[in-house]
Every structure is written in C-alpha cells, then in structure tokens.
Amino acid sequence: MNAPRNLAFHLAPSPGVIFGCLLPAPWLGMVAGLLLALGPAEGLPHRFAPLSLSLVHVLALGMLLPVMLGALFQLFPVLAGVPVPATRWLAPWVAPCCVGTAGGLVWGFLGSNPTGFILGGTIATIGVGSVVIALVVAGWQVIPTNASTRVLRWIAWALLVTVLLGAALAGVLAYGWGLPLRSVLDLHVAWGAGGWLAVLLAGVAATVLPMFWQAPKLDARLSRLLPGLIWLPLALGLLELAGLPSPWRPLCWLALCLLACLLLYAALEAKRKHDVAWPLWCVAALSWWLAAVLGLLEGVLPADWPIAWWLGVLILVGGAVLPINAMLGKIIPFLVWLHLRRQLPAHVRVPAMQTLLPPALQWIQVMLVLFAWLCLLMLPIAPARLALPAGLLFAASQASLGGLLLYVLSRYVQLAKT
Amino acid sequence: MSDAITRLIYQHHECDDLLARLEAAVQQRDLCTGQRYFHEAEQAMLAHFELEETILFPAFESATGLLHGPTEVMRDEHYAMRDLLENCRSLLLAEDYAALQAELDTLFIFIQQHNAKEEGVLYPMCRAHIGDLGALLAHTHASCTT
Numbered sequence: 001m002n003a004p005r006n007l008a009f010h011l012a013p014s015p016g017v018i019f020g021c022l023l024p025a026p027w028l029g030m031v032a033g034l035l036l037a038l039g040p041a042e043g044l045p046h047r048f049a050p051l052s053l054s055l056v057h058v059l060a061l062g063m064l065l066p067v068m069l070g071a072l073f074q075l076f077p078v079l080a081g082v083p084v085p086a087t088r089w090l091a092p093w094v095a096p097c098c099v100g101t102a103g104g105l106v107w108g109f110l111g112s113n114p115t116g117f118i119l120g121g122t123i124a125t126i127g128v129g130s131v132v133i134a135l136v137v138a139g140w141q142v143i144p145t146n147a148s149t150r151v152l153r154w155i156a157w158a159l160l161v162t163v164l165l166g167a168a169l170a171g172v173l174a175y176g177w178g179l180p181l182r183s184v185l186d187l188h189v190a191w192g193a194g195g196w197l198a199v200l201l202a203g204v205a206a207t208v209l210p211m212f213w214q215a216p217k218l219d220a221r222l223s224r225l226l227p228g229l230i231w232l233p234l235a236l237g238l239l240e241l242a243g244l245p246s247p248w249r250p251l252c253w254l255a256l257c258l259l260a261c262l263l264l265y266a267a268l269e270a271k272r273k274h275d276v277a278w279p280l281w282c283v284a285a286l287s288w289w290l291a292a293v294l295g296l297l298e299g300v301l302p303a304d305w306p307i308a309w310w311l312g313v314l315i316l317v318g319g320a321v322l323p324i325n326a327m328l329g330k331i332i333p334f335l336v337w338l339h340l341r342r343q344l345p346a347h348v349r350v351p352a353m354q355t356l357l358p359p360a361l362q363w364i365q366v367m368l369v370l371f372a373w374l375c376l377l378m379l380p381i382a383p384a385r386l387a388l389p390a391g392l393l394f395a396a397s398q399a400s401l402g403g404l405l406l407y408v409l410s411r412y413v414q415l416a417k418t
Numbered sequence: 419m420s421d422a423i424t425r426l427i428y429q430h431h432e433c434d435d436l437l438a439r440l441e442a443a444v445q446q447r448d449l450c451t452g453q454r455y456f457h458e459a460e461q462a463m464l465a466h467f468e469l470e471e472t473i474l475f476p477a478f479e480s481a482t483g484l485l486h487g488p489t490e491v492m493r494d495e496h497y498a499m500r501d502l503l504e505n506c507r508s509l510l511l512a513e514d515y516a517a518l519q520a521e522l523d524t525l526f527i528f529i530q531q532h533n534a535k536e537e538g539v540l541y542p543m544c545r546a547h548i549g550d551l552g553a554l555l556a557h558t559h560a561s562c563t564t
Contacts, residue, residue, distance in 0.1 A: 078534070079534060079535075081538075081539045143542070145542055146538065148538075207534060211534060212527060212530070214434060272438070272526075274441075274445060275523075330527070334527055337528075352517070352520035352524045353523060353524045354519070354523050354524070
C-alpha cells in the first residue's frame with residue numbers, strides 16, 4: 001500500500017477546469033448535426049464518404065474526447081485519490097486541441113487536402129499526446145480496487161494506441177507511408193471504439209449508474225474482466241500488423257456483446273427509473289448490443305445493407321452521445337451545487353439540483369436526442385432526403401443540452417453573487 | 419476487504435435502499451409511508467455518521483497523523499447531509515412533494531459520491547493503517563437495519 005493519499009480531496013481540479021472540457025461538447029455535437037444537415041451528402045451512407053468520415057471525427061474527437069478527458073481529470077483524484085499531473089496547464093488545451101484535430105481532419109476529408117491530415121495529426125500527436133502521457137503517469141499510481149479504478153489505471157494506453165494508429169493513418173493519407181491501410185484502419189477504429197470508448201464508458205458507468213440511478217454495482221468478479229476482456233482480442237489484432245492473422249474481430253464483438261448485456265442489466269435493474277435521463281442508458285446499452293450483433297453477423301448479412309453506417313450511429317451516437325448527454329445533465333448541476341455549497345454563507349440554502357436544471361426541460365432534450373438517434377438509423381432509407389432533418393434534429397438536441405447547461409451556469413453566477 | 423469495512427459498506431447500501439423507498443413513497447404522494455421511511459433513513463444515516471465520527475475517523479487520524487486529510491472532508495460532507503436531511507424533514511412536514519423530490523434527488527446523489535470516496539479511498543486506507551479494525555468496530559451496534 002502506498003503512503004496515505006490524503007491529497008486526493010484537495011487536489012481535485014477546480015470546476016472551471018472541468019467545465020472547460022465538458023461544456024463545449026454539446027455545441028460540437030450541434031456542429032456535427034449541422035454538418036450532416038448542410039454538408040455534401042454524396043456517397044452517404046457509405047463509411048468512406050467524405051461526410052461520413054468527417055462526422056465520425058467531429059463526434060469522436062470534437063465532442064466525445066474532451067468530455068472523456070475532462071471526466072478523467074475529475075475521476076482520477078475523486079475515485080482513485082490520484083490527481084493527474086499538470087491538470088491546471090493541460091486541461092485548458094484539451095477542448096481546443098480536440099477541436100483543432102477534428103477540424104484538420106474534416107478539412108482533409110471534405111477538401112481532399114493532405115494539409116488537413118498533417119494539421120490534424122500534428123495537433124493530435126502533440127496536444128492529445130501530452131494529455132495521454134499525463135494520464136499514463138497518473139494511471140501508474142492508481143491502486144485498482146474496483147471496475148472504475150481498474151479502468152483508470154490502464155485506460156490511457158488505449159487512447160495512446162488509438163492516437164498512434166490514427167497518426168499512422170494520417171501518415172498513409174498525407175505522405176503515402178507504406179503501411180497495410182486496411183489493418184491499420186480497422187485497428188484504429190477498434191481501439192478507438194472498443195479499447196478506449198467502450199472500456200472507459202463501462203468503467204465510468206460502473207460508478208455513475210449506481211451513483212445517479214441506483215443501478216446494482218458490477219459484481220467484483222465481473223469487474224476484473226475490465227479492461228482485459230476487450231483489450232486481449234485487440235492486442236491479438238495488433239499482431240496483424242506483423243503479418244500474423246487471428247480471429248480478433250469476432251472476439252472483439254463477442255466481448256462488446258457481453259459488456260452490452262451487463263450494461264443493459266444494470267440499466268434495467270436501476271431503482272431510480274423515474275429520473276428523466278434513465279431511458280438514455282437503456283437505449284445506450286441496446287445500441288452497444290445491436291452493434292455487437294451486427295458486427296458479428298456482418299459476414300452473413302446482405303452486402304448492400306448499410307452496416308457500417310448503422311455501426312457508426314449505434315456506437316457513437318447511441319453508445320456514447322446518449323450516456324454522455326445523461327451524465328452531463330447530472331454532473332454539471334451537481335458540480336454547480338457543490339461549488340455553491342462551498343461559496344454561499346452557511347445560512348443560505350443551496351437550491352436543489354433539480355431547481356438548477358428542471359427535469360421538465362431535460363425531458364424535452366432527452367426526447368429530442370432519442371428521436372435524432374432513430375432518424376440517424378433510418379437515414380440509409382433515403383440519405384439525400386433524411387440527412388437534413390436527421391442532422392437538424394441531432395443539432396437541436398445538442399444545442400438544447402448546451403443551452404440547458406449554460407442556464408445552469410448562469411444560475412450559478414447569479415446565485416454566487418447574492 | 420475486512421469484515422468491519424464490509425459492514426460499513428453494507429450500512430451504506432441499507433441507507434440507499436431506505437432512501438429509494440422514501441423517494442418512491444414521495445412520488446406516490448404517500449405521506450404516511452414517506453414519513454416512516456424518512457424516519458428510518460434519518461436514524462440509519464445519523465447512526466452511521468456517529469460511528470464514523472466518534473470511532474473510525476479518530477482511529478484513522480491517530481494511526482496516520484492526518485488531521486486535515488480525508489476525514490475532515492468526510493466530516494464536512496456529513497454536516498451537509500444533515501442539512502439536507504433537515505430540509506427534507508421540513509418539506510415533508512409541509513407536504514411540498516415537488517420540492518421534497520428535488521431535495522431528495524440532491525441528497526441521494528450527494529450521498530452516493532460521498533460513499534464512493536469512502537469506499538474507494540478512505541476505507542481501504544483505514545484497513546491499511548488501523549490495527550485490528552474489526553475489534554474497534556465490533557462493539558458498536560450502529561447498523562441501520564429496517
């Protein structure tokens with residue numbers, strides 16, 4: 001056992017640091033929606049259509065990555081008692097670096113411009129890479145006691161592998177590096193979606209689902225499956241780069257299927273089903289499960305089915321945007337409540353979280369994002385006609401969340417002044 | 419985890435369960451059941467706080483020399499929870515169900531993050547630094563059984 005980690009509670013980053021990573025997320029989601037609505041729809045819903053590739057990176061890098069990194073800055077000290085080194089200096093750069101990387105890649109994809117890939121790759125390697133190094137250092141000091149801390153200990157490595165594989169892809173596209181494009185691409189996607197996104201969400205869900213929705217806690221024996229359950233087949237996949245084939249793809253889908261079942265069980269067994277954000281977790285778990293089943297069956301399904309588009313929507317929107325929307329709707333009011341409690345004089349009653357973010361307003365946002373998810377899944381029926389409404393609906397859902405969170409912050413500023 | 423720590427975690431779960439029952443009763447506007455569960459939840463929580471503040475935290479502080487570390491934060495959060503319980507009591511008496519539901523939501527989430535810190539950081543530290551933790555906590559009967 002290490003020395004007592006008494007600094008854990010004092011070194012938790014200030015709310016400003018966390019808000020800087022979390023609050024831009026819905027607005028980047030809105031940008032993704034507008035990009036779909038107004039961008040060049042040619043080639044949709046093919047996975048290699050410039051707009052598809054751009055959307056994936058705006059969502060994954062611009063919207064989701066800053067939230068996940070911001071959450072890690074908070075979770076390391078709070079759950080594991082280990083602050084991330086240099087948080088104060090790194091955190092303000094997280095959102096700009098992620099947006100810069102996504103912007104460069106969108107420029108590269110939509111403009112077929114190698115400079116965009118070079119710009120995106122450089123920002124990702126330096127900016128995101130610096131954060132990854134800090135997370136690796138912090139992870140090394142974490143003593144794993146449950147699913148969340150076990151994930152915290154190792155998660156930065158998955159992001160590191162994803163960034164390195166992404167940088168290799170950028171090198172192939174910009175400089176024509178002689179790497180096996182298909183293998184590098186598949187591994188980049190698999191490490192990003194499975195090794196990083198699914199594992200981190202599972203680790204965070206193991207804490208936040210019981211915390212906010214009173215779901216049953218993950219069994220200790222099952223929690224030991226993380227992150228190895230997903231990472232072992234992914235590590236097998238890396239051997240493909242050395243010319244050693246293995247059945248890593250179906251193994252990965254099977255592992256994701258198991259994780260999705262656990263998530264679905266937790267969501268369905270939650271005691272606080274009356275919370276307005278609870279349906280988002282159910283649909284998120286269902287999305288991961290559907291994605292895993294589709295991935296497993298891809299080889300036997302008709303070749304003209306838009307499997308890749310559905311996988312993208314199920315994993316990025318259903319599996320990530322929905323739970324992140326649910327968490328933002330809880331975490332931001334909670335952090336504001338905590339901060340108000342520390343700032344306001346003892347005799348002043350701090351308003352309840354539901355007073356800061358009324359459930360009736362949040363319910364509208366939840367319905368919007370669920371309809372957007374459904375519309376995005378149906379887009380392949382008539383891509384040219386459905387891109388506009390699906391994109392606008394998704395943009396509206398994220399703008400409304402962004403607006404609600406700004407409303408919470410404005411209440412905070414207003415109350416803090418009193 | 420030692421048996422003593424397991425018992426403390428079990429108390430957390432029992433308190434959670436009582437609060438969930440209370441929330442359900444409030445949603446159904448069932449004042450009588452709500453008052454019963456509120457009383458049980460309050461008794462259970464206050465007994466648990468007392469056990470920690472009078473026995474566990476001093477033992478930890480004495481073993482580690484950390485007077486202004488995690489225990490100080492936990493004590494402060496106990497005060498906040500006492501305040502929230504007091505607010506809930508007033509709202510229950512006033513039969514202001516909407517405000518009570520909102521206050522219970524905050525109380526519940528605040529408790530959960532508090533428990534996560536205790537179970538993830540403080541309790542493992544107690545187990546590592548307090549000799550014979552089981553004997554220390556054995557004589558107490560602060561369980562919050564229903």
